[in-house]
Amino acid sequence: MVHPGDPAPSFSLPDQNGKIHHLSDYKGKWVVLYFYPKDDTPGCTKEACSFRDERGRLEEMGAVVLGVSADDVESHGKFHGKYGLNFPLLADPTAQTIQRYGAWGKKNTFGREYEGVLRQTFLIDPQGRVAKVWEKVSPEGHALEVAEALGGLQRA
Template structure:
């Protein structure tokens, strides 16, 4: 389980264009790392579009947004293109990084239990440590919630 104050697990994953992103690439920046179940599904689309719409504000605060799911790069490419997503969607088909962050677990849909990706977000500080964790995310307006938390954290550090 990844908790506040701990070093964030490192990763190297390809985005929708095949470019590999590593956590170490973002040293010195805030990283919004959000895990979502599936490309182009209602909740995941709302969440992704929320981050798309808040990206400018987050960037002004020195943050980058990275989405992660088990979908492949081709699926990510279609999803990003369809909704004009302006940030990297990282492909983790092996679920290795998803599991390292603890964003994998038991879910319940219509009374049926199954294992899958949990909708979670991690705010990683410029030193690579976890500054905030959202374990139960409401897809709509989540990016606004993250932006507000980032602003609060930065004010505390000022």
């Protein structure tokens, strides 16, 4: 698990168009890196649309939004297009980056236990350090919560 103050683990992952994104591409900016379980499912759709709707406000504060799941580039492309998402969705089908951030673990759905992507968000500062971590995320209103936390960190 990555904690506030830790250097953010680097990554090189393709987005919904196959373009590779490296964490180092965003040096000097705040990065909202959110991990979500599955494209086009109810909670993940709410969360993605929330970030879509808050993106302008986050950009005004110098932040970029990056969504990450274990879905592939093709799945991301469909999800991105269906909901008019305005930020990159990064594909991590091997879950290596997801695991490096500690966003992989035991889940329980309808009494069935399995391992998968945990809904977590990491706010990374312009120097590449983790500034804040949300370990248990409620999809509804989460983007607003992130924007408020970012504003507070920038005022501190």
